Amino acid sequence: MSSILGKIYEITSSDEGFHTLVIKHYYAYSVLFMKFNIWNIGKYMEKFGDDFQTGATVEVKYYMSGQYPNLTSLEIKSLSQCFECDAFTPERDNQQMGCESCEGVLGKVRVSGTHTLVSSQVKQYKYTKGISLSFTEESEEDHGLNITLVYSNNPMYKELIELSVGSRVNVHGWVTKENENGSRFFTLSEVPELV
Numbered sequence: 192m193s194s195i196l197g198k199i200y201e202i203t204s205s206d207e208g209f210h211t212l213v214i215k216h217y218y219a220y221s222v223l224f225m226k227f228n229i230w231n232i233g234k235y236m237e238k239f240g241d242d243f244q245t246g247a248t249v250e251v252k253y254y255m256s257g258q259y260p261n262l263t264s265l266e267i268k269s270l271s272q273c274f275e276c277d278a279f280t281p282e283r284d285n286q287q288m289g290c291e292s293c294e295g296v297l298g299k300v301r302v303s304g305t306h307t308l309v310s311s312q313v314k315q316y317k318y319t320k321g322i323s324l325s326f327t328e329e330s331e332e333d334h335g336l337n338i339t340l341v342y343s344n345n346p347m348y349k350e351l352i353e354l355s356v357g358s359r360v361n362v363h364g365w366v367t368k369e370n371e372n373g374s375r376f377f378t379l380s381e382v383p384e385l386v
Contacts, residue, residue: 192263193250196279198268199245201225201346212262213346214251218248219276219292220299221367224346227253227262235265244266248279254345277380300366302337302377305329305386308358310335311351319343322351324379326362331358335373339364359386 197216203212212234216223224246237241248270253260269282276293283290306326313322320343325336341348354360360383368376 192254192371194250195225195249196250196268196281196294197225198279199243199249214249215346215381217272219296221279221378223317224253225234225253225260227251227260229262239267247307258298263322276303293368300375302328302362302364302366302375304361306337306360306383308354308383309359310373311356313352313356316342316363322348324351324354326360327358335375337362337375337377339377339379341379347379351379354383358383360384362384 194218195214195216197214199212201213202210202370203213209228209230210226210314212229212232214227216225225342237246247267250268251262252264253262257263270279271281271283272279273290273293275289275298276296278290278292280290280292306328308324309321309327310325313320321340322343323338323340327339328337341351362379362383364377364379366375366377370376
């Protein structure tokens with residue numbers, strides 16, 4: 192059995208009678224979305240009441256059945272977020288900068304601040320659609336383009352396709368690679384907020 196700390200990103204119902212619970216799990220310099228199909232969501236609503244909602248921080252225990260995670264337990268918990276790598280940790284002293292998740296992991300450069308969307312392209316990749324977004328940074332330093340790719344199975348995808356070229360947005364993520372012309376490829380950790 193495995194466990195993760197995360198935030199409830201989305202709760203949706205299906206026509207087949209189950210609900211899909213999406214947990215956003217921040218770990219050292221990255222983000223993972225995990226989807227769980229739940230047939231008896233009422234037990235969680237009854238147990239946690241109004242606390243069981245989008246944005247609640249949780250500890251999830253699950254096991255893998257083939258490629259799919261199966262939820263075994265969910266607890267609403269107060270969590271802290273590491274200042275260094277953004278990983279969720281059990282609640283701790285906020286004076287502590289790093290955490291056990293980022294110790295020993297090569298640090299990455301953060302992409303953040305106001306950017307302008309200069310290109311948005313939806314493409315069909317080998318197994319799924321994806322959207323490639325290119326941003327220019329509004330700062331003193333010229334890094335070239337900041338480019339990210341988000342696939343259609345990522346819960347942020349449906350919000351990202353709504354962004355218009357020319358939009359000014361606040362972007363948050365981590366650089367994964369930089370090329371010789373100064374462009375940086377990054378993992379997006381939040382849906383960009385309009386400025």
